[in-house]
Amino acid sequence: MSNFDLIIQKEALLIKKKLNDSERHVVVLEEKGKTLEAKLKETESHVLVLKQKEALKVVFSAGILGNAAIGPFNTPTTLIYTRVITNVGNAYNQNTGIFVAPVRGMYYFSFFFHAGGRHIVRLFLMKNSERILECSDHKTLNDGADNGGNAAFVELQQRDQVYVQLQPNTHVFGGSYTTTFSGFLLHQV
Amino acid sequence: MSNFDLIIQKEALLIKKKLNDSERHVVVLEEKGKTLEAKLKETESHVLVLKQKEALKVVFSAGILGNAAIGPFNTPTTLIYTRVITNVGNAYNQNTGIFVAPVRGMYYFSFFFHAGGRHIVRLFLMKNSERILECSDHKTLNDGADNGGNAAFVELQQRDQVYVQLQPNTHVFGGSYTTTFSGFLLHQV
Amino acid sequence: MSNFDLIIQKEALLIKKKLNDSERHVVVLEEKGKTLEAKLKETESHVLVLKQKEALKVVFSAGILGNAAIGPFNTPTTLIYTRVITNVGNAYNQNTGIFVAPVRGMYYFSFFFHAGGRHIVRLFLMKNSERILECSDHKTLNDGADNGGNAAFVELQQRDQVYVQLQPNTHVFGGSYTTTFSGFLLHQV
Numbered sequence: 415m416s417n418f419d420l421i422i423q424k425e426a427l428l429i430k431k432k433l434n435d436s437e438r439h440v441v442v443l444e445e446k447g448k449t450l451e452a453k454l455k456e457t458e459s460h461v462l463v464l465k466q467k468e469a470l471k472v473v474f475s476a477g478i479l480g481n482a483a484i485g486p487f488n489t490p491t492t493l494i495y496t497r498v499i500t501n502v503g504n505a506y507n508q509n510t511g512i513f514v515a516p517v518r519g520m521y522y523f524s525f526f527f528h529a530g531g532r533h534i535v536r537l538f539l540m541k542n543s544e545r546i547l548e549c550s551d552h553k554t555l556n557d558g559a560d561n562g563g564n565a566a567f568v569e570l571q572q573r574d575q576v577y578v579q580l581q582p583n584t585h586v587f588g589g590s591y592t593t594t595f596s597g598f599l600l601h602q603v
Numbered sequence: 604m605s606n607f608d609l610i611i612q613k614e615a616l617l618i619k620k621k622l623n624d625s626e627r628h629v630v631v632l633e634e635k636g637k638t639l640e641a642k643l644k645e646t647e648s649h650v651l652v653l654k655q656k657e658a659l660k661v662v663f664s665a666g667i668l669g670n671a672a673i674g675p676f677n678t679p680t681t682l683i684y685t686r687v688i689t690n691v692g693n694a695y696n697q698n699t700g701i702f703v704a705p706v707r708g709m710y711y712f713s714f715f716f717h718a719g720g721r722h723i724v725r726l727f728l729m730k731n732s733e734r735i736l737e738c739s740d741h742k743t744l745n746d747g748a749d750n751g752g753n754a755a756f757v758e759l760q761q762r763d764q765v766y767v768q769l770q771p772n773t774h775v776f777g778g779s780y781t782t783t784f785s786g787f788l789l790h791q792v
Numbered sequence: 793m794s795n796f797d798l799i800i801q802k803e804a805l806l807i808k809k810k811l812n813d814s815e816r817h818v819v820v821l822e823e824k825g826k827t828l829e830a831k832l833k834e835t836e837s838h839v840l841v842l843k844q845k846e847a848l849k850v851v852f853s854a855g856i857l858g859n860a861a862i863g864p865f866n867t868p869t870t871l872i873y874t875r876v877i878t879n880v881g882n883a884y885n886q887n888t889g890i891f892v893a894p895v896r897g898m899y900y901f902s903f904f905f906h907a908g909g910r911h912i913v914r915l916f917l918m919k920n921s922e923r924i925l926e927c928s929d930h931k932t933l934n935d936g937a938d939n940g941g942n943a944a945f946v947e948l949q950q951r952d953q954v955y956v957q958l959q960p961n962t963h964v965f966g967g968s969y970t971t972t973f974s975g976f977l978l979h980q981v
Contacts (some may be wrong), residue, residue, distance in 0.1 A: 419607050422611055423611070426611065426614050426615070426618070429618055430618060433618065433621055433622060433625065436625055437621075437625055437628075440625060440628050440629055440632065443632055444628075444632055447632060447635055447636065447639065450639055451635070451639055454639060454642055454643055454646065457646055458642070458646050461646055461649050461650055461653070464653055465653065468653060468656065468790075471709070471790060473709055473756045473789060474756065475754075475755035475756045475757070499735065499755050499756070499757060500709070500755070500756045500757060500758060502709065502758075524713075524754050526738070526751075526752060526753045526754065528738065528739060528751075554746075556743065556745035556746065557720075557741070557743045557745055557746040557749075558741030558743055559739070559740060559741040560740070560749060561738055561739075561740060561749065561750065561751035561752070563752055563753070563754075565754075589737065591727070591734055591735070591736050591737035591753075592736075592737045592738060592739060592753070594736065594753055594754070594755060596754055596755055596756055598711075598756060598789065
């Protein structure tokens with residue numbers, strides 16, 4: 415071999431070494447890229463869950479259109495709050511008075527009422543066929559009217575029904591602004 | 604050409620092929636990197652929105668400093684809840700009694716009162732000039748005092764004003780602890 | 793040098809140049825990868841914080857098991873709401889009636905009661921030894937019963953205690969469904 419050939423041979427070896435180094439470098443980068451991609455995918459899925467939780471809005475408030483006493487009736491009667499103030503998610507039905515849980519979750523419900531003194535008042539907050547809360551008032555001829563209300567956080571399964579039930583032989587004032595029913599989804603479970 | 608020259612020529616072709624492969628590999632990695640970067644940018648913007656939503660806190664509670672009846676007056680009068688318990692975001696103004704929505708959103712408001720029986724009680728929860736809720740009580744000389752309250756979720760536009768208004772010729776007890784007004788931003792819309 | 797040698801020499805220079813370019817390209821990619829990795833790490837930590845905030849659930853509601861008046865007593869008495877409806881996070885203790893804040897945060901509390909007219913009613917919502925809210929009713933022989941309630945958002949430090957206290961010489965009706973105490977963590981601070 416000539417001197418030149420020796421130099422070229424050395425050069426070629428050097429180039430092949432550098433090329434191999436470069437390839438190893440690229441492979442390492444590729445692995446790091448895959449790790450990053452996997453981590454990002456995980457983060458994306460966490461963010462998606464957070465966004466979905468944040469996006470699910472269930473909240474309602476309603477009064478009872480009108481200006482007259484409701485009841486007394488002989489049987490338990492679901493109060494139908496016909497004046498919708500808010501109904502995001504449409505879980506409250508203003509034709510039936512019933513809220514149906516769209517998802518399993520922790521919900522808050524409150525109800526307030528006004529009522530005259532000529533009859534007893536007895537309202538139950540019902541979850542399906544179970545009483546959760548009550549608010550009552552005695553009959554009195556000495557006080558024209560009274561107010562009441564109650565509220566609670568209740569865990570519901572999907573499709574559980576929540577409503578306010580007027581008990582037999584009692585009454586309440588069906589005021590558009592005074593007798594109200596509200597609720598919201600605090601968080602899914 | 605010599606034998607050596609042939610070998611070198613072959614070697615050079617092989618090196619050039621490997622170099623091209625390596626470059627293609629790098630270009631593919633670069634494209635993957637750009638995709639990752641774009642995806643991360645998207646995720647970052649989602650996280651930023653979630654963080655901003657999470658960071659915006661609007662919540663207040665206040666009573667009425669004092670220990671005396673307020674009213675009756677001849678005209679509708681905004682109740683000024685001067686005892687601030689909580690006022691994160693400063694949307695409630697304790698000098699005017701008015702809550703001003705800092706952003707469009709779904710808000711919750713509640714008010715509770717104590718009042719003597721010598722006069723009618725009639726309180727409206729107002730949104731700008733619109734009545735949202737009411738709580739009233741009759742006059743009675745036979746029951747020294749009564750309580751009442753109401754609550755609702757209300758969607759507000761930015762700058763909407765919410766306040767409790769005492770109706771003409773009615774009164775309420777201005778108790779620091781008993782007659783209260785509260786609200787919070789449930790979520791932006 | 794032969795003609796071939798000259799070509800090879802040129803070729804070798806070209807290859808070395810391309811190899812250097814490729815290496816620079818890889819180094820740039822490596823830097824970009826590190827930047828992406830750092831950004832992703834930051835986003836991951838933001839998401840972790842959001843997830844942790846979202847995951848911390850503190851919410852309770854309880855009534856008072858039974859169907860009889862509580863009090864009057866000679867001393868201030870913490871009401872023990874023995875009928876737990878909801879107690880996520882176990883911050884409310886049904887044996888003591890006391891809610892203990894698990895973290896610093898903004899909390900909401902509400903209480904509602906029913907009571908007969910034979911005695912005064914006077915309930916305080918207490919934060920440690922400080923009165924936050926009150927709801928009272930006068931004694932009357934002319935109205936069989938009354939209702940009341942109150943609610944507020946209160947910032948608590950970790951370990952702050954919140955409870956409902958019946959004042960001396962007053963009473964309340966301990967109804968499982970009518971006399972209730974609720975609260976939840978709105979957000980950490």
